Amino acid sequence: MVSKIDLDHIEMMQYDVLKEIGNIGAGNATTALSMLINAKVDMKVPKVELLEFRELADIVGGAESLVVGILITLEGDIHGMMMFMLEKMSAHHLVNILMGKNIDNFEEFTEMDLSALMEIGNIISGAYLSSLSQLTKLFISSSVPLMSIDMAGAILSVPAIEFSKVGDKALLIQSQFGENDTEVNGYFILIPTLESYDEIMKSLGL
Amino acid sequence: MGEMIRVGMADLNICNSPNAITTLGLGSCVGIILYDPIKKLAGLAHIMLPDSTKVKMNENKAKFADTGTDLLLDLLLKAGAGKSNIVAKIAGGAQMFAFSSNNDMLRIGERNVEATKEKLKLLGIRLLAQDTGLNYGRTIEFYPETGELVIKAVGKEKKII
Numbered sequence: 001m002v003s004k005i006d007l008d009h010i011e012m013m014q015y016d017v018l019k020e021i022g023n024i025g026a027g028n029a030t031t032a033l034s035m036l037i038n039a040k041v042d043m044k045v046p047k048v049e050l051l052e053f054r055e056l057a058d059i060v061g062g063a064e065s066l067v068v069g070i071l072i073t074l075e076g077d078i079h080g081m082m083m084f085m086l087e088k089m090s091a092h093h094l095v096n097i098l099m100g101k102n103i104d105n106f107e108e109f110t111e112m113d114l115s116a117l118m119e120i121g122n123i124i125s126g127a128y129l130s131s132l133s134q135l136t137k138l139f140i141s142s143s144v145p146l147m148s149i150d151m152a153g154a155i156l157s158v159p160a161i162e163f164s165k166v167g168d169k170a171l172l173i174q175s176q177f178g179e180n181d182t183e184v185n186g187y188f189i190l191i192p193t194l195e196s197y198d199e200i201m202k203s204l205g206l
Numbered sequence: 207m208g209e210m211i212r213v214g215m216a217d218l219n220i221c222n223s224p225n226a227i228t229t230l231g232l233g234s235c236v237g238i239i240l241y242d243p244i245k246k247l248a249g250l251a252h253i254m255l256p257d258s259t260k261v262k263m264n265e266n267k268a269k270f271a272d273t274g275t276d277l278l279l280d281l282l283l284k285a286g287a288g289k290s291n292i293v294a295k296i297a298g299g300a301q302m303f304a305f306s307s308n309n310d311m312l313r314i315g316e317r318n319v320e321a322t323k324e325k326l327k328l329l330g331i332r333l334l335a336q337d338t339g340l341n342y343g344r345t346i347e348f349y350p351e352t353g354e355l356v357i358k359a360v361g362k363e364k365k366i367i
Contacts, residue, residue: 053215055214062230146303148302148341150343151230151231151343153343154300160215160254161255164216164269167263168216168263
């Protein structure tokens with residue numbers, strides 16, 4: 001199947017639609033996060049970007065920046081990957097809030113912390129995907145989340161490789177969230193396959 | 207001290223002493239170093255996929271283990287490296303996420319390493335050292351002056367191979 005979306009000549013209209021998807025998905029997810037930690041979390045305007053692979057890691061603060069990455073593979077009407085990335089410091093902060101620890105505690109994560117992080121990833125990605133599913137009326141099922149704590153470049157190589165099978169660029173819908181006082185910073189990155197972009201567009205009547 | 211030349215994902219470049227060449231945050235991708243220890247000339251390719259013949263969009267040669275190695279060798283020979291001198295070191299090919307055993311998508315690191323080794327064998331290039339697999343990311347730096355490949359990983363001692 002030939003995709004209707006030509007990555008090199010993407011229309012303004014399509015950009016706007018993808019941006020709106022990011023907006024709604026991340027909005028829902030940010031609300032979920034906010035409720036989880038009982039604090040206000042701000043969301044920045046989402047970006048829809050078409051990037052060369054070598055530029056990919058720059059969007060999250062450089063290839064070597066330390067992050068917690070939670071990866072979910074998407075199945076059903078939409079295929080692709082969804083990544084929830086938190087700066088390592090932010091992840092510590094979230095865990096401290098949730099586990100009732102001292103706020104300055106930045107020791108290595110315990111098993112308990114790790115499962116808490118996984119659960120956060122699960123809830124938040126679920127919120128993102130369910131709003132996407134509601135909007136498009138498409139069935140989206142997601143895998144069990146997988147987690148890795150490492151350099152951003154290394155973690156992003158996993159979705160990048162998936163994308164590299166069909167092209168030389170990655171189109172991603174990226175939303176950044178952050179909370180001013182406590183500095184909980186992170187990203188949602190939605191990377192559907194090319195065919196799935198068509199599905200999304202079609203479902204929205206475009 | 208020379209300059210540090212940076213190579214991104216699906217990219218390649220060459221460098222000579224006293225300069226060095228690096229790629230940051232290798233995950234499931236493989237960093238392939240080819241070098242001529244006599245001319246002190248080296249090249250680095252950051253490949254993402256094992257086989258260019260299995261993929262339709264294969265114009266970017268640096269993306270694949272097979273065509274990436276060919277192109278890198280070609281560049282080195284053009285820059286004056288002696289074919290019979292050239293040796294190799296490789297790093298990367300990690301599995302970043304623990305997975306349920308049948309998910310082929312996440313086993314790509316292992317396949318990248320296998321394909322790279324096969325390609326080197328085919329070209330008759332000796333693989334001197336490797337630091338591959340496992341489950342963590344690597345930043346690598348290669349120094350043509352000494353032939354040392356420095357590997358850095360989060361929370362681990364610096365390694366030289």
